[in-house]
Amino acid sequence: MNPTSSSQCPFHADAKTPAPILHPLGVWPPGPPAGLTGWSLLVRMSRDLLGTLAAWQREFGDVVHLRLWPEHDVVVADPQLARELLVTNHDALVRWERGIRVFSHVHGSSVLIAEGEAWRNKRHALNPSFTPKAVQAFIPSIAAATENALAQWPMNHERWPIESALTSLTMDVIMQMIFSSEIGDDARVAEEAVRVASAAANAEFYWPASSPEWVPWKRGKRRAIAALKDLIERQLQARLTLPDDAWPDDLLSRLLQLHRDDAMTWPLQAVRDECMTAFLAGHETTAATLVWWAWCMASNPAAQKAAREEVRQVLRGRVPTVETVSSLRYLNQTIKETLRLYPTAPVLISRRCAKPITLGSWQLPERTMFMVPVQLMHHDPRWFAEPLEFRPERFAADAPEVPRGAYLPFGAGPRVCLGQHLALVEMTVIAAMVLQRFELSAPEGMASPPPVMNVTLRPETPLRLQVATAR
Template structure:
């Protein structure tokens, strides 16, 4: 069902919202305790466009696809990233495309686009498959038919191996293990720090600061080591992402990325490219374990289409059910479920309301992608929503990769990676929840992860069955 959006006449009246008491500090405490629950309740109580005062800020929440597109597409030139979020992310990502604004961002985005086109990304498929082989084959110990597997650890290992191979043509088990732990530390730290007006110096002896310092040193040291090793190699030909970053030239000026920019883009690719894919696959495997019919249909599709051979980029259109299950998993549990915030640089109009210069606009995919006016039974796992022939969705109703000019530049990479490794898991195993498994509880730490992880019983499939014989 598509919502019909007819912009009303502009008004100076404020949209509805919660009462402003004690400078909005009770609202901030409620958001910090349960951001997703608070935001969902905000829409239910006050409607699709709400306003609240938080200390000196005016914050507007947008709860329909039309309002989101009106903001991020129609008024893209009047928005910048939320400065507090940028301050937090800049500590890890420097002046990368995730952080910069204006002409710098436009130049970086223009240059980086060439490294992430569907054709270029398809060239990484072999590296993705190589990365998945070892971890998936070893998920159930040799000689055993079934095992209880920590899926969080499995998908983290696969995704970390993928990014190490595609970014640096390298794989070191210790690097992958330590880097994965560092990424989790930084995600948890970033979520906490966003709710403070300033970031206290990392040298202070405060809870979490030592772990943050160690995690930053580890990731920056790892990335810096690989870049320095590549520069020492000279003209040795490579086909990984780092080689493409070093070779990029601005079509307008002929200039390359600076050393600092190459480092910062590698940091973004390393952390974001690993964590979001691993998180999406974790939710997907849990949801498939809960829906035996969906899992069996995916097994049959993979067996029929691939007949035992490895999946390739050109197979994606011929695996529509598998693709639909991944999309539905990202609808229910978007890896980036919230904290998509922009600041207006001039007055704009949204939903008929004048939004002043300097206001904060907050977008929460968790709420948008569970709107019962768009999604029938929004809390249920129904992959058929994304199958060919299904009713069309409003533009922007499904946005795990964002929308507008700032849409995730790595979405083709992530889609290919997730589809290939999911198909490879299906070729090897079927799975189910262990007896007594508790319902999944999402926890927001920049990415949305299930509390306590996911443990599933994986059972080996015979080679003959997977090959369709």
């Protein structure tokens, strides 16, 4: 018999139940045999992380212990316990140190990397640029960038490279937000650099230690990071040549003002780091979701037809505005369902507890590591009926409530994705304008593209779809 989670069912999370009987400290949840070091488990995860974690959940339950010498890693795939970990115990957690060091090669010391007081200060400074109200101000520029991009798409094409086209578009949007500039001829270079850097980072996570950055086999990673840093640096230097009164109201100007006000806390390198994180996180997560949304539309013609009809009724041929975006309810449901099926971050950055914590019935010592496999919970039939089916109605206003913690496309707790409001608004605007102009369909004989996780979730090969003028 497979062991089950000792946590309370999320459907009855508010019910009065007795406190769980605690396992003694030093007793770990069940898990696969690790051998001498457990590194064989790393090899298995490196080949198919999501499939491996799903197999272990079926065999051992919702809380799985992995002995990966010198670490004890606990996989938490129970919604209530995941929320308990990320929300209730957030002050006991730090992110996995070596994983963060790998990310820091690209992101420096940005808000993505920082911990403790440094993180709180950076998050507080950046929050005003990512509030729902601040994001609404970008809708006209998102719509303008989308209109320009879609004008370059063919009216009919049997295998249009839609993944590359959507990635370029989201790069343009985030470039406007950060630098009031377009990506232009840098788009293909930046796209390839992001792909190479992401794949290199993902590969390093499955080695017990990282090799130095100067080794010959990391030449491709070094070149990719250099290309991205050059993109940021050119924008920064161009801004510094302008008189202050000519600075546009964008994220770079706000960061430079922080530098002018307090150069000790906000040196120019900190400005570079935040621009890099905003560029990478700001376009990659949105692009990946839009690519999967395009596939979901192409492979579900009835949902695409319903979404297009809503767009036509609400927009009446006009571009989306602050007033109309919120009325595109069904379209928003298709995006949320895409995020459920294909979460951009299918496994959250691992956490480590800095002090002992209790999670459900388990007493876990200081320095325990935790993985939260979001996709496993999104695909769990206990929380979502027929979980592999694309059903936007799951997110209708009158749909049954999803258990808290079962749907975490942007994480949870204080470190929830800073750009979640921007991402949802941007995806809604772009998706609406695509449906205004085009019908999407899968080329004949095309199977569902296998997803591959290289930090974010993308199709195994770049997605190409048939596009035709919307009727």
